[in-house]
Amino acid sequence: xxxAPSDVETAAPAGPLIEVAPAPHVLSRxxxxxxxxxxxxxxxxxxxxxxxxxxxxxxxxxxxVCVPSCVxxxxxxxxARGKRLTLTDCSAMVTGLILAFSLPATAPVWVGIIGSFxxxxxxxxxxxxxxxxIFNPAMVGRAFVMMAFPGALAAGGYVLADASVPVLTHAxxxxxxxxxxxxxxxxxxxxxxxxxxxxxxxxxxxxxALACLLGGLYLCxxxxxxxEIPAGAILGLLAVAGLDNLARPESQWTVLHHVLGGAFLxxxxxxxxxxxxxxxxxxxxxxxxxxxxxxxxxxxxxxPYPEGVMFSVLAVNGISPLLNRWMVPRPVGGxxxxxxG
Amino acid sequence: xNPSMGGAVGSGTFARGVHxxxxxxxxxxxxxxxxxxxxxxxxxxxQHTGVPxxxxxxxxxxxxxxxxxxxxxxxxxxxxxxxxxxxxxxxxVATLPNGRHVKTIPIRAAGEQxxxxxxxxxxxxxxxxxxxLGRYEPGRIVEAVREGGLVGLGGAAFPTHVKLTRNxxxxxxxxxxxxxxxxxxxxxxxxxxxxxxxxxxxxxMLAAKACxxxxxxxxxxxxxxxAAERLRQAASGTAVRVxxxxxxxxxxxxxxxxxxxxxxxxxxxxxxxxxGVVVIxxxxxxxxxxxxxxxxxxxxxxxxxxxxxxANPKNLLVPIGASYRALIDCCGGLTDDxxxxxxGGPMMGFALGSLDAPVTKGTSGVTVLTTRDVTRIEExxxxxxxxxxxxxxxHLVPTRMxxxxxxxxxxLARRYYLSACCECGCCAYVCPAGIPLVQLMRTGKSQMxxx
Numbered sequence: 001x002x003x004a005p006s007d008v009e010t011a012a013p014a015g016p017l018i019e020v021a022p023a024p025h026v027l028s029r030x031x032x033x034x035x036x037x038x039x040x041x042x043x044x045x046x047x048x049x050x051x052x053x054x055x056x057x058x059x060x061x062x063x064x065v066c067v068p069s070c071v072x073x074x075x076x077x078x079x080a081r082g083k084r085l086t087l088t089d090c091s092a093m094v095t096g097l098i099l100a101f102s103l104p105a106t107a108p109v110w111v112g113i114i115g116s117f118x119x120x121x122x123x124x125x126x127x128x129x130x131x132x133x134i135f136n137p138a139m140v141g142r143a144f145v146m147m148a149f150p151g152a153l154a155a156g157g158y159v160l161a162d163a164s165v166p167v168l169t170h171a172x173x174x175x176x177x178x179x180x181x182x183x184x185x186x187x188x189x190x191x192x193x194x195x196x197x198x199x200x201x202x203x204x205x206x207x208x209a210l211a212c213l214l215g216g217l218y219l220c221x222x223x224x225x226x227x228e229i230p231a232g233a234i235l236g237l238l239a240v241a242g243l244d245n246l247a248r249p250e251s252q253w254t255v256l257h258h259v260l261g262g263a264f265l266x267x268x269x270x271x272x273x274x275x276x277x278x279x280x281x282x283x284x285x286x287x288x289x290x291x292x293x294x295x296x297x298x299x300x301x302x303x304p305y306p307e308g309v310m311f312s313v314l315a316v317n318g319i320s321p322l323l324n325r326w327m328v329p330r331p332v333g334g335x336x337x338x339x340x341g
Numbered sequence: 342x343n344p345s346m347g348g349a350v351g352s353g354t355f356a357r358g359v360h361x362x363x364x365x366x367x368x369x370x371x372x373x374x375x376x377x378x379x380x381x382x383x384x385x386x387x388q389h390t391g392v393p394x395x396x397x398x399x400x401x402x403x404x405x406x407x408x409x410x411x412x413x414x415x416x417x418x419x420x421x422x423x424x425x426x427x428x429x430x431x432x433x434v435a436t437l438p439n440g441r442h443v444k445t446i447p448i449r450a451a452g453e454q455x456x457x458x459x460x461x462x463x464x465x466x467x468x469x470x471x472x473x474l475g476r477y478e479p480g481r482i483v484e485a486v487r488e489g490g491l492v493g494l495g496g497a498a499f500p501t502h503v504k505l506t507r508n509x510x511x512x513x514x515x516x517x518x519x520x521x522x523x524x525x526x527x528x529x530x531x532x533x534x535x536x537x538x539x540x541x542x543x544x545x546m547l548a549a550k551a552c553x554x555x556x557x558x559x560x561x562x563x564x565x566x567x568a569a570e571r572l573r574q575a576a577s578g579t580a581v582r583v584x585x586x587x588x589x590x591x592x593x594x595x596x597x598x599x600x601x602x603x604x605x606x607x608x609x610x611x612x613x614x615x616x617g618v619v620v621i622x623x624x625x626x627x628x629x630x631x632x633x634x635x636x637x638x639x640x641x642x643x644x645x646x647x648x649x650x651x652a653n654p655k656n657l658l659v660p661i662g663a664s665y666r667a668l669i670d671c672c673g674g675l676t677d678d679x680x681x682x683x684x685g686g687p688m689m690g691f692a693l694g695s696l697d698a699p700v701t702k703g704t705s706g707v708t709v710l711t712t713r714d715v716t717r718i719e720e721x722x723x724x725x726x727x728x729x730x731x732x733x734x735x736h737l738v739p740t741r742m743x744x745x746x747x748x749x750x751x752x753l754a755r756r757y758y759l760s761a762c763c764e765c766g767c768c769a770y771v772c773p774a775g776i777p778l779v780q781l782m783r784t785g786k787s788q789m790x791x792x
Binding site: 018021023027226276280324335 | 356525598606609650665676677678679682689691692693708710714715716721722725726728730736737741756757766770777783
C-alpha cells in the first residue's frame with residue numbers, strides 16, 4: 001500500500017496474477033440451470049416418442065409448432081422489455097414441449113402459436129422472466145386457448161366421426177368414464193393396459209403412463225425434479241380416489257385407472273415439478289403435491305370436466321407462496337431466540 | 342438432558358451437508374517440517390475473538406523467545422508472545438485475510454534461536470504423561486492457559502481460558518476434542534494427530550480437569566482412520582475415548598459434531614456450553630498440555646500449505662507472525678496457473694489480497710487453487726430449485742435469506758432466521774444458478790438492523 005512508482009518497477013515480483021473472491025472457492029460442477037432444463041427435455045423424449053407412435057404426423061406438427069413459437073415469443077417479448085436474452089437456458093423449449101403435449105392432436109396450428117405466445121407472454125415475461133413467474137407458463141397458455149377457443153380443443157369432450165386415424169374416432173378414456181358413469185356402462189377389461197402403454201386417445205402427452213413414468217423417474221433420480229412432489233400427488237389422488245371407491249364400490253373404475261389415466265402422471269412429474277412454481281422445502285412440496293392430487297380427483301368426480309390437471313396445477317401454483325410462508329422449516333437448534341429488554 | 346459419561350451416543354453423522362472432493366492427498370503424507378525462521382515476524386495484537394492487546398514492549402527493545410509482548414486486561418482476551426529472540430521494530434499495521442486492519446509488533450530475529458528438530462521437540466515432541474495429572478488444580482490450569490495466550494486453533498480463535506473457566510450456572514459434563522478437519526485440502530490436524538497423539542490426549546485430560554468435564558471424547562472423521570488408531574493407542578488406560586464420525590462437510594462445525602457424537606442439539610444463538618459440552622480443537626489441546634506442563638506459551642502452530650497451485654505442498658510448523666510469503670516460498674512458490682491463495686480451506690477460507698499478511702493463531706492452512714480448481718458459473722436467476730434447502734445443515738432456506746438480504750427485506754430475513762446462518766458454504770457450493778449466497782447472507786447479517 002502506498003509504494004513510490006520507482007519501488008513498483010523494481011519490487012513487483014514476477015508471477016501469476018492472484019484474484020480475490022468470497023468463499024466458497026470451489027463449487028459443485030454437477031448442475032447448472034441449463035443442465036436441469038436439458039434433463040427435462042431428455043425426460044420428455046419417451047413421451048414424445050409415445051405421442052408420435054399414437055398420433056403420427058399430428059404429434060410431430062404440434063411439437064414443431066409450439067416449440068419454435070415459444071422460443072420466438074421469448075425472444076420477441078424479452079427484447080420488447082429491453083432485457084438480455086437468456087434463450088440458452090432452454091426453459092422456453094421446455095414450455096413449448098409441455099404445451100404441445102397438453103394440446104389435443106387435432107388442435108389447429110394457430111391454436112399452438114397463440115397458446116405459445118400467451119404462455120410465454122402472460123405466464124412468464126409479464127412476471128419478470130425466468131424464475132419470477134407464479135403460474136406454470138405452459139398451463140397458462142393452455143388455459144388461455146381453452147377459454148378463448150373451446151371448439152378447437154375438441155378431443156376433450158367430443159368424438160370425431162370423420163377422422164382418418166382410427167384412435168381419434170374414440171372418445172378419450174376420461175370422457176368415456178364420465179359418460180359411462182352417467183349411463184352406468186361397464187369399463188372394458190383391457191383399459192388398464194392401454195392406459196399404461198398408451199394406445200388410447202387424449203391430449204398428445206397424456207396417453208402413455210409408461211412413458212411419463214420413465215421420464216419422471218429419470219428426473220427424480222437426477223434430482224432435477226423433487227420426488228416429494230409426484231409422491232405427494234399420488235398420495236393425494238389415492239386418498240380421494242380411494243374414498244370414492246369405498247363410497248361407490250360398484251364402479252369398476254379403480255384407483256389404478258385414475259393414477260394411470262388422463263394427464264395426471266404427465267402433470268405430476270413434468271408440470272407440477274417446475275421448480276419456479278413449486279415450494280422450496282421438502283415438507284411443503286409434499287403438501288403441494290397432495291393438494292394437487294386431491295384436486296384432480298375432485299374435479300374428475302364432481303365437475304363436468306373430465307380432466308382436471310390443468311386447473312389443479314394453476315390452483316396449487318397459486319397457493320405455493322402461501323405454503324412457503326406457512327411452512328418455514330424449524331432450524332436445527334430451534335428458532336432464533338428473541339432478545340429481551 | 343442426561344449428562345453423558347463421554348461415550349459416543351450419537352449416530353456419528355448429521356442430516357444434509359455436502360461431500361466436496363477431499364483433496365487431502367496433496368499434503369497428508371508430508372511429515373510436519375519446521376519452517377526456517379524468517380528474518381522478521383510481525384505479531385498481530387488482535388488474533389482472537391475479543392479485546393485487542395496493548396503492547397508491553399517498545400521499539401528497539403530486545404525480547405526473548407516466549408516473552409509476553411502484548412496483553413489486555415479484559416476477560417475475553419488472550420496475550421500475545423514473541424515467537425523468537427530478537428529486536429522489536431517500529432509498530433506496524435497489517436491487513437488480515439478477513440479484511441481487518443490490526444496493529445502488529447514486528448520482531449527482527451537476532452541471536453541464538455531454537456530451530457529444526459530441537460524446535461519441533463520443544464513444541465510437540467518429548468514426553469507427554471498420561472497419568473499423574475491430578476495434581477494440577479483447575480484454577481492453575483486455567484491460569485497457565487491464559488498466560489500462554491491460548492486461543493482456539495480451529496479457526497474461530499476464541500480465548501481458551503474463557504471456555505475452560507468453570508461457571509456454576511452452566512455445568513460441563515463432556516469435553517469434545519475436535520479432530521474432524523472437514524475442510525478439503527487441510528491436513529494440519531491430521532498430521533498433529535499422527536505425530537503427537539500423546540500431547541493431544543494429555544492436553545485433553547488437563548482441559549477436562551479445568552472445566553469439570555467427566556467425559557472426554559475425541560471426534561475424528563472416518564477418512565483419518567489411522568490417526569484415530571494412533572489416538573486410541575495414546576489414550577489407552579485413560580478415560581479419553583475416540584469417536585469416528587462420518588466424513589462429510591461441515592462435520593467439524595460445533596453444531597454438527599456435538600449432535601453427531603453426543604446426540605445433543607446446540608441451541609440457535611447459543612453455545613455447546615448450553616448443553617453441557619466444551620469443544621476444543623486437537624491443536625488447542627496440544628497447546629494446553631504445553632502451556633501447563635512446560636509453561637510455554639502459544640508461539641507456533643502447524644499450518645498446511647497445499648493445493649495444486651503450490652509447487653511442493655507441505656505441513657509446516659510455523660512461528661505466529663511469519664508472513665504467508667515465507668510459507669509459500671518454503672514450499673517452492675506458486676505454480677504458473679495459481680489463481681487464488683486462500684487462508685484456510687476452500688469452503689470458508691478468506692482469499693488473500695496480499696502475501697505479506699502475517700500468519701495468526703487461527704490460521705490452519707493455506708490453500709492455493711489453480712484456474713482448473715476454481716469454478717466460475719455465470720450468475721443467473723434463482724429458479725427456486727430448492728437444492729440449497731436440501732443441503733443446508735441447519736435446515737434453513739438459503740435462497741430466501743439471500744434474496745431478502747439483496748433486496749433489504751429485513752422482515753423476510755428475520756422470518757427465515759437469517760442470523761442463524763453459520764456461513765458454512767454448502768448452499769453456494771450446490772447452487773445451479775451460481776448465486777453468491779454466502780456473500781449475500783453475510784452482507785445481510787451485517788446490514789440487518791438490530792431489534
